[in-house]
Amino acid sequence: MAEVRTFVVEDINVGKRIDVYLSEIIEDMSRSRIQKLIEEEKIKVNGNVTKSNYKIKANDEITVEIPDPVKLEIVAEDIEIEILYEDDDIVVVNKPQGMVVHPAAGNYTGTLVNALLKKCKTLSSINGVIRPGIVHRIDKDTSGVLVVAKNDYAHQHLAEQIKEHTVKRIYIALTEGVIKQDMGTIDKPIGRHPVHRKKMAIVENGKRAVTHFKVLERFKENTLVEARLETGRTHQIRVHMASIGHPLVGDPVYGYKKQKFKLNGQALHAKVLGFIHPRTGKYMEFSSPLPDYFEELIEKLRKMS
The missing domain is CATH 3.30.2350.10 (Pseudouridine synthase)
Known part of the structure; x- marks a missing residue:
């Protein structure tokens, strides 16, 4: 049996969009999920189907049917x-x-x-x-x-x-070529490639994407960088670094066609993740060491430099 919840609108909430109102009072339900339930006609106002942009009125009776x-x-x-x-x-x-x-x-x-x-x-x-x-x-x-x-x-x-871009996400990446500047910010919009739909690309009408990078170590023909995500678009670091002429080593999609090293994909590691715990409200931060293949590659490059 599906669960049905009923809410009666109080004066303080009059004028709010129904999807906003419900996302505020139903603790475990996101606004996008509420919008989906409205589309499926699982949410009604005074017994009638409604739309997500409906502005609620005083004493409206809202029923929410939550499917199993x-x-x-x-x-x-x-x-x-x-x-x-x-x-x-x-x-x-x-x-x-x-x-x-x-x-x-x-x-x-x-x-x-x-x-x-x-x-x-x-x-x-x-x-x-x-x-x-x-x-x-x-x-x-x-x-x-x-x-x-x-x-x-x-x-x-x-x-x-x-x-809200408040999650701390730091990656370690190995790029092709030697990056001259010690640090930089890439602010270029990313969206679907207009021709190759499985690829992402820098496109005018794409979503804003911002990557901050810092050089950690330079080798003869490569650079080890720390990349901090301000936004989190699909393939963001891979697309951004390629856009400045420094694709990631081993990247089969955005990298060089001829690869010097036999890797199983791009040399990219999500090293640090920091966020506010949803229940306690306390900041938590986690990190993981570079995988063995990545460490071995760095040692190899040091010897070659």
């Missing part, structure tokens, strides 16, 4: 993953290179989600059955720290922090 969660069809798998931290609301993991974060068409096993379903009793349902718990993600061939939400309350709070 769809049973997860993704199989829980006993896959070894490194858990850096876990409590009732979140789990922080160190994702290895080569692991896909969540299932997608043609790739329904061996993902981080499959592994987490085996280890965690619950994961948030906001992103549906395919991406339970996934608030943000990193590419298959990017390693490093990732936070996963175990319930919708945590998911909503973490997603809001990501939207």
Whole structure:
């Protein structure tokens, strides 16, 4: 049986959009999910279907029908993953290179989600059955720290922090070529490539994307950099560094066609992740060391320089 909740609008809330009002009073439900329920005619005002931009009036009776969660069809798998931290609301993991974060068409096993379903009793349902718990993600061939939400309350709070750009995300990357300046900021909009739809690109009508970078070490033909994300667009660091003539070493999509090193993808590691815990309100920060292949590559470059 679906759960039905009823709310009567008080004078203090008159004039608010219904989706905004409901997202404020229903603790575990995001505005986007409320909008989806409105589209599905699960939310009614005085017995009538409504729209997300409806401005609520005094004494409006709003009924919200919350469907039973769809049973997860993704199989829980006993896959070894490194858990850096876990409590009732979140789990922080160190994702290895080569692991896909969540299932997608043609790739329904061996993902981080499959592994987490085996280890965690619950994961948030906001992103549906395919991406339970996934608030943000990193590419298959990017390693490093990732936070996963175990319930919708945590998911909503973490997603809001990501939207407000208050989450601290620092990556270590190895680029092609020697970057001359010690630090810089790349502020270029990113969107779908107009021709190659699986690629991202710098496009005029794209979403604003900002990456701050700092040179850590220079080699004969490469540069080790620290990249801090201000925004978090798909493939942001990979696209941005390529746009200034310094694509990532090993990048099969945005990098050089001829690669000197036999890597399984781009040399990119999510080293630091910092955020406010959704329940306690305390700042938490996690870091993970560079994977072995990355450390070995750096040592090799030092010897070659």
